[in-house]
Amino acid sequence: MNAMKIKKSPAEKVFTVFNYILLTFIMLICLYPVWYVLVASLSDSSLLMQHSGGLLKPLGFSISAYKKVFDNPMILKGYGNTLFILVIGVMLDIFMTSLGAYFLSRKQVMFKNVIMMIIVFTMFFSGGMIPFYLNLKDFKLTNTLWGLIIPFMINTTNLIILRTSFESIPDSLIEAAQIDGAGHFKILMQIVLPLSKAILAVMILYYGVGIWNAWFWASAIIRTRELYPLQVVLREILMQNDVSAMTAGVGAADQDAVATTIKYATIIVATLPILCVYPFLQKHFTQGAMVGAVKG
Amino acid sequence: MKETFSVRLKKDFRRNKMLYLLVVPVLLFYLIFQYRPMYGALIAFKDYTPTLGVADSPWVGLDNFNRFFNSVYFNRLIKNTVLLSVYNLVFGFPAPIILALLLNEIKSKKFKSATQTVTYLPHFISLIVVTGMLRDFSLTSGLFNDIITFFGGERSALLQNPKLYRSIYVASSIWQEVGWGSIIYLSALSGVDSELYEAAQIDGAGKWKQMLNITLPGIAPTIIIMLTMKIGTLMNMGYEKTILLYNPATYETADIISSYVYRVGLLEQDWSYSTAIGLFNSIINLTLLLIANKLAKRFSETSLW
Numbered sequence: 001m002n003a004m005k006i007k008k009s010p011a012e013k014v015f016t017v018f019n020y021i022l023l024t025f026i027m028l029i030c031l032y033p034v035w036y037v038l039v040a041s042l043s044d045s046s047l048l049m050q051h052s053g054g055l056l057k058p059l060g061f062s063i064s065a066y067k068k069v070f071d072n073p074m075i076l077k078g079y080g081n082t083l084f085i086l087v088i089g090v091m092l093d094i095f096m097t098s099l100g101a102y103f104l105s106r107k108q109v110m111f112k113n114v115i116m117m118i119i120v121f122t123m124f125f126s127g128g129m130i131p132f133y134l135n136l137k138d139f140k141l142t143n144t145l146w147g148l149i150i151p152f153m154i155n156t157t158n159l160i161i162l163r164t165s166f167e168s169i170p171d172s173l174i175e176a177a178q179i180d181g182a183g184h185f186k187i188l189m190q191i192v193l194p195l196s197k198a199i200l201a202v203m204i205l206y207y208g209v210g211i212w213n214a215w216f217w218a219s220a221i222i223r224t225r226e227l228y229p230l231q232v233v234l235r236e237i238l239m240q241n242d243v244s245a246m247t248a249g250v251g252a253a254d255q256d257a258v259a260t261t262i263k264y265a266t267i268i269v270a271t272l273p274i275l276c277v278y279p280f281l282q283k284h285f286t287q288g289a290m291v292g293a294v295k296g
Numbered sequence: 297m298k299e300t301f302s303v304r305l306k307k308d309f310r311r312n313k314m315l316y317l318l319v320v321p322v323l324l325f326y327l328i329f330q331y332r333p334m335y336g337a338l339i340a341f342k343d344y345t346p347t348l349g350v351a352d353s354p355w356v357g358l359d360n361f362n363r364f365f366n367s368v369y370f371n372r373l374i375k376n377t378v379l380l381s382v383y384n385l386v387f388g389f390p391a392p393i394i395l396a397l398l399l400n401e402i403k404s405k406k407f408k409s410a411t412q413t414v415t416y417l418p419h420f421i422s423l424i425v426v427t428g429m430l431r432d433f434s435l436t437s438g439l440f441n442d443i444i445t446f447f448g449g450e451r452s453a454l455l456q457n458p459k460l461y462r463s464i465y466v467a468s469s470i471w472q473e474v475g476w477g478s479i480i481y482l483s484a485l486s487g488v489d490s491e492l493y494e495a496a497q498i499d500g501a502g503k504w505k506q507m508l509n510i511t512l513p514g515i516a517p518t519i520i521i522m523l524t525m526k527i528g529t530l531m532n533m534g535y536e537k538t539i540l541l542y543n544p545a546t547y548e549t550a551d552i553i554s555s556y557v558y559r560v561g562l563l564e565q566d567w568s569y570s571t572a573i574g575l576f577n578s579i580i581n582l583t584l585l586l587i588a589n590k591l592a593k594r595f596s597e598t599s600l601w
Contacts, residue, residue, distance in 0.1 A: 009502065011502070011503075012502070012503055015401075015503065016401070019398055019401055019402065020402070020407070022398065023398060023399070023402070023407075023411050026395070026411070026415060026474075027410070027411055027414040027415065029471065030414050030415050030417060030418055030471065030475065031414055031417070033429055033433070034417070034418075034421070036439060037429060052437070052442050052445075053439075053442045053443075053446065054439065054442070054443075096321060096322060096325060099318050099319065099321060099322050100319060100322035102318065103315055103316075103318055103319040103322070106312075106315055108311075108312075109308070109312050109315060110304065110305065110308040110312070111308075111316075115319060115323065118323070118326060119322075119326060122326060122330040122331075124528065124581075124582055124585055125334070125578055125581075125582050126330065126333065126334065126578065127330070127332075127333030127334040127335070127336055127337040128333070128337055128557070128571060128574030128575060128577075128578060129535075129554070129557055129558065129561060129562070129570075129574055130339075130557065130561040130562070130567055130570045130571045130574060131333035131334070131336030131337045131339070131571055131574075132329075132333045132336075133561070133562060134333075134336055134339075134346075134567065135328075135329065135332050135333045135336055137346075139328070150329075151329045153325055154322065154325055154326075183314050184314045184315050184318055185314070185318060188318070209420055212422070213420075213421075213422035213423065213424075215422070215423070215424050215536075216535075216536050216539075220562055231422055231424050234422075234424050234425070234428070235424050235428075235540075238424060238425075238427075238428030238431070238432075239424075239427075239428065239431070239540065260432075263428070263432065267425050267428060267429070270422070270424075270425065271421060271422070271425055274420050274421070275417075278417065278420060279413060282412075282413050282416060
């Protein structure tokens with residue numbers, strides 16, 4: 001093949017250079033806002049106030065904004081609530097999704113197609129926001145963290161991704177276990193799931209990130225402030241500009257300046273877990289997106 | 297025939313009894329949290345009061361729908377929803393395809409994977425944070441205005457300006473999703489037969505011709521599937537982002553059907569009316585999806601089902 005290497009035309013060389021420059025520029029645009037927030041959060045608040053334009057490194061250096069963020073009991077409570085939803089939620093999500101995916105991956109089951117249709121139909125039609133909310137009320141799932149876990153246990157896209165993956169497990173393995181007298185639940189737990197570690201990692205990540213970033217239903221059904229998950233606390237701070245809990249004791253003139261760095265620090269505190277695990281998990285995320293690409 | 301069916305049924309039940317037992321919790325989940333709300337959507341045709349419940353609230357026929365069609369907001373909501381969706385489709389749909397094509401031409405593996413890592417990142421940042429940053433950067437003293445003045449423009453509160461709202465919405469959506477959206481096209485691109493390129497090079501076809509005659513036809517089925525899905529959710533623009541990004545000053549261009557449902561339903565508790573509007577929106581979505589799927593089937597033999 002190398003012998004046939006064809007010389008690049010000048011136009012192609014220009015394109016290659018242009019392509020590298022363009023993609024580098026795109027990378028900068030993707031990364032810079034996050035970088036800006038990070039260095040601004042570490043800046044001295046009054047210096048930041050006077051500054052105009054972009055930042056490459058912190059102006060002065062101060063972690064006082066972070067101290068204020070961690071002194072805010074709402075942030076810590078929000079973290080706790082989100083972690084509770086995350087741990088219990090991901091376990092239940094994986095369990096329920098596996099049950100469905102295992103059933104749909106079996107062959108020679110009479111009602112499989114009917115059940116598949118019942119499930120897939122919900123991807124294209126739903127009762128809508130208000131009936132969903134009234135339904136939660138009927139089941140007393142409002143103003144409780146369980147209302148953010150149970151109604152969201154199965155994501156249909158994830159279910160189909162997992163089913164596609166289960167289908168690739170050789171039937172002979174499952175049949176052999178059946179001959180040994182193992183029931184379906186045992187086969188799922190002891191053969192299918194251990195063979196699907198890679199895709200389960202993807203599922204954990206998908207559900208986990210979804211739960212971490214979810215806010216809408218929490219803001220709709222949670223009334224007690226002590227039950228707010230992190231994103232809802234974050235929303236109060238970012239949208240309603242409610243930093244009063246953290247600027248107590250700061251002179252009125254400095255309020256605005258301090259509020260800005262506190263906002264940025266809060267963003268970083270709420271995003272850091274994802275930013276930290278992300279580079280290590282990126283490969284898995286991508287894998288899942290590819291499996292998901294398989295027509296379901 | 298009847299006999300064989302009942303025989304088959306018995307056989308299937310005997311064979312798969314335990315399997316059906318496993319799927320019961322899953323079916324219950326869908327029944328309770330998906331199909332029960334669909335039944336609950338009947339309140340769109342009723343005058344719902346919580347004390348009476350769905351079944352006993354009196355029927356009012358199409359009154360709620362007529363109220364919406366005659367509402368002063370009707371035209372504005374339809375126009376805003378359609379325009380936001382169309383802009384999002386026209387600019388947002390090709391973006392990840394172009395990014396994938398550009399990435400596909402990169403020979404350096406390191407550079408390619410670095411670009412991928414960085415461009416996927418915004419997908420994982422929560423909407424609260426993304427819109428929080430947008431609000432802050434759009435302030436008169438914010439980063440966007442610093443950039444605008446650098447290029448000789450004047451400072452203004454960008455998110456208070458209804459004329460800029462759609463551009464900010466669409467551009468930030470592209471920023472957040474372009475990398476993640478490109479994954480599926482990259483995997484389609486890696487499936488294109490490399491011998492075709494070698495043959496084309498021998499025939500003297502340049503890069504541009506190769507792209508038009510080999511690459512694009514190679515990933516066309518993926519593009520068509522994705523486009524069909526996109527059209528099916530065309531009127532289903534995200535209310536989450538809208539709710540976080542708009543304010544009364546920009547309702548004029550920003551308020552869409554689903555955000556209106558949210559305000560009328562969850563905030564003002566006008567249950568039946570908001571459910572009717574939501575149902576109207578869902579039915580349009582389903583219709584669009586069916587049409588798109590039919591067109592895809594007719595013209596390309598690729599379809600969702």
